[in-house]
Amino acid sequence: MRTTTSRITRRAMLAAAAALAAGGAWAQGDTVKIGVILPMTGPSASTGKQIDAAIKLWVAQNGNKAGGKKVEVIVKDDAGVADTTRRLAQELVVNEKVVALAGFGLTPLALATAPIATQSKTPMVIMAAATSSITEASPYVVRTSFTLPQATLGLADWAAKNKIRKVVSLVTDYGPGNDAEKYFAERFTLDGGTVIEKLRTPLRGADFAPVLQKVRDAQPDALFVFLPSGQGAAFMKQFAERGLDKSGIKLIATGDVTDDDQLADIGDVALGVVTSHHYSAAHNSLANKKFVEAFQAANKFRPNFMAVAGYDGMRLIYMGLANSKGAGGDALLAGMKGQVFESPRGPVLIDAQTREIVQDIYTRKVERVNGQLYNVEFDTQKAVKDPAKVK
Ligand code: DHB
16 A cells, blocks of 8 residues: 555656646747756856856857847756756746756766756756766757767877877766776777776765875876866876876876866976867867957956856857747757857867767867966867767
8 A cells, every 4th residue: 555655755746747748838928048057156166157157258249139039047056966956957947937958067967957858848958067878868968068988089099109008097986987987998998008907086075195196006107087177176286296297107187187277276287288178278269269358358267168068058059049939849959959160169060869069179288378377289189979879
């Protein structure tokens, strides 16, 4: 026999599902709302700060109309807690009747929300999270950030071509770290190299001292690192404090570690670090120069890869609304697929089949340019698809 509690829970769940299914009441009036959920506080607050600033810049430059409707952007802070993200998404869909959900600063926050996008047929734009599987969690997920497999393969190739034979990898122990570790090791092994040890640190409260000691003991040619945005400065500080910068072990990483948001804080220990990623504030194009200038005029900090994905995510929603003539749901989703445009990062395409961004990936080295540290791009892989979806 069922207990009363489970009957109530079941009834509440059915009511919630019905409310979500009715969420498609968007676009009845003259206004469409976009619900943005970001970590504005907590350990990933820099991601929220960057994306929020980029969204505001997009609206300041492009106005608050799209597809013949007035656009209202609602920003909510989830503090990086998945239960909060899911609750906020539910409220935005049911009460605010948002036409799109956007943001998602970390993989677990995106994965917690994907079922809500599916049930309510609400397009969900991933502006930060980068685990490959997120786009498979709902047919309504579209991504403007990147995937770790996408950002990692080129670096494995670069390492193998540059006399690096033995590598230790160090990643944060969750989705994007798993992807980075796996795809780096697979490619580097194909290239003839060996990953001699695979180390992990927790997402919250990482202490790098024990793993750095293991790296020193293993004496690899290079240490390959992925850490989420915001952890690079703490890691690099400990790397230098333990003398690893002078140990002959070369540091290579995804661009999340030499993040434009933190590069000035990291300081000279970053000089010469080779990374691969999809965006550098130093990217040499007219579109990027304009973006960086406008962003810095409006904010007291440099845009990083989170900002560019927030900016492009807004473009995707605006162009989608133009294509759907202001309608939401499947019409908006269809309007987002297959878009091709020039981003500040370079040329991009939203793959209509996978809903993933296809983009150039750059190999970069940290250098001093006009007195400031930048990730200076020196090699480009053109139009890289998420390798996890290329079978
Ligand atoms: C993720 C978060 C980050 O800050 C980053 O740089 C890469 C990936 C994530 O949680 O998916």
